[in-house]
Amino acid sequence: MQADIFKKKKLNTAVFILLVCFVTFIAATITEFSIAKGIASVPKAIQWSFSNFYPTKESLTKLPDILDKMKETLLISIAATTVAALLAMIFAIFGSTATRVNAFFGGICRGIATVFRNIDTAAWAMILLFSFGQSPLTGYFALFFGSFGFLTRAFVETIDEVSSSSVEALKATGASYFTIIFQSVIPSCIPQIISWVLFMVETNIRSATLVGLLAGSGIGFAFDLYYKSLNYHTASLVVIVIVVSILFIELISNYVRRVIL
Numbered sequence: 626m627q628a629d630i631f632k633k634k635k636l637n638t639a640v641f642i643l644l645v646c647f648v649t650f651i652a653a654t655i656t657e658f659s660i661a662k663g664i665a666s667v668p669k670a671i672q673w674s675f676s677n678f679y680p681t682k683e684s685l686t687k688l689p690d691i692l693d694k695m696k697e698t699l700l701i702s703i704a705a706t707t708v709a710a711l712l713a714m715i716f717a718i719f720g721s722t723a724t725r726v727n728a729f730f731g732g733i734c735r736g737i738a739t740v741f742r743n744i745d746t747a748a749w750a751m752i753l754l755f756s757f758g759q760s761p762l763t764g765y766f767a768l769f770f771g772s773f774g775f776l777t778r779a780f781v782e783t784i785d786e787v788s789s790s791s792v793e794a795l796k797a798t799g800a801s802y803f804t805i806i807f808q809s810v811i812p813s814c815i816p817q818i819i820s821w822v823l824f825m826v827e828t829n830i831r832s833a834t835l836v837g838l839l840a841g842s843g844i845g846f847a848f849d850l851y852y853k854s855l856n857y858h859t860a861s862l863v864v865i866v867i868v869v870s871i872l873f874i875e876l877i878s879n880y881v882r883r884v885i886l
Contacts, residue, residue, distance in 0.1 A: 677857045680865065684858040688866075691847055691859075695866050698843035699874075701765050702829040709772035710822045713738070716773075717780030724784060724810055726802075735781065742774030746832045750839040763840040768829045776825055783817045784810060823878040830871055 653660065716734045718724045725731030744752075750767035757763040800808075837845020844867055851860040 678861045679858060680862040681858045684856070684862050687851075687859050688862065691844070691863055691866050694844045694847040695870055697761065698833045698837060698845070699830060699870065701761060701843060702768060702833045703826055705765050705768035706772050706776075706822060706825045706829050709769050710776050710818070710825070713773050713776035713780055714818070716777045717784055718806060718810065720777065721781045721784040724806060734777075738774050738777035738781075740774070741770050742778055744770070744774075746771035746829075747835055747839065750836045754839065759840055759842065761840070761842040764833060764836045764842050767836050767840065768833060771832070772825050772829060776821060779821045780814070780818060783814050783821070787813050787817065820882055823881060827871070827874055827878055830874055834867060 652658075716738055719726060720731045720734035720738065722731070725734075746767050749770045750763060753763045753766050757766070833843055834845040834848070837843035837847075838849045840846070844863060848860055848863040848867075851857075851863060
């Protein structure tokens with residue numbers, strides 16, 4: 626019996642691999658992409674990077690301006706995430722099966738979060754460009770909407786997983802709805818919620834670079850400006866600042882997670 630199951634799994638795996646290879650071949654044929662040419666171009670790309678894409682003494686004079694843009698990006702990312710987390714917590718409480726007021730209202734909360742979650746941050750930025758133009762506000766709302774959808778889903782799953790048994794126990798004792806929320810649900814979910822918020826901050830800092838290209842603000846706009854003006858040395862400095870900032874935020878995030886979890 627186990628041998629038949631093992632053979633079936635091997636067959637399914639082989640079929641899946643063949644299907645992926647077939648789809649890859651069809652996609653490469655339609656797009657006229659040559660894997661051989663792509664691999665052959667890697668050494669030239671590396672050579673060009675070492676020859677042109679590195680900071681110089683002249684580019685270091687732009688460092689204060691780059692750091693200001695990076696600070697703007699960090700603040701926008703953190704602000705968008707924290708405000709989105711507060712709103713997402715409200716929607717998650719009303720949308721969770723453990724704490725919802727009724728099934729209809731809970732379905733509406735989940736549906737709204739699903740719509741926001743399934744529209745990419747870059748797509749939100751392009752949509753909001755029509756309303757706010759190229760400004761920091763466009764980047765803020767793009768990150769806010771994407772964060773709200775993702776965090777609502779994450780918080781709903783956290784509440785369903787962590788609080789279901791305690792909510793049922795408190796309901797059995799006759800505790801009021803708000804007592805259950807503030808005395809049981811929120812305290813028990815706080816560590817996981819903070820972890821999700823920190824993850825979202827990290828993600829938004831990465832996304833903010835791309836959003837900045839579209840919104841004309843922050844570190845993404847600085848990179849686009851220097852790169853399009855063929856100032857590759859300063860553009861490379863922008864990339865280094867982005868990488869260092871992301872690593873620094875991740876170190877802080879990991880430390881906080883170790884403390885709270």
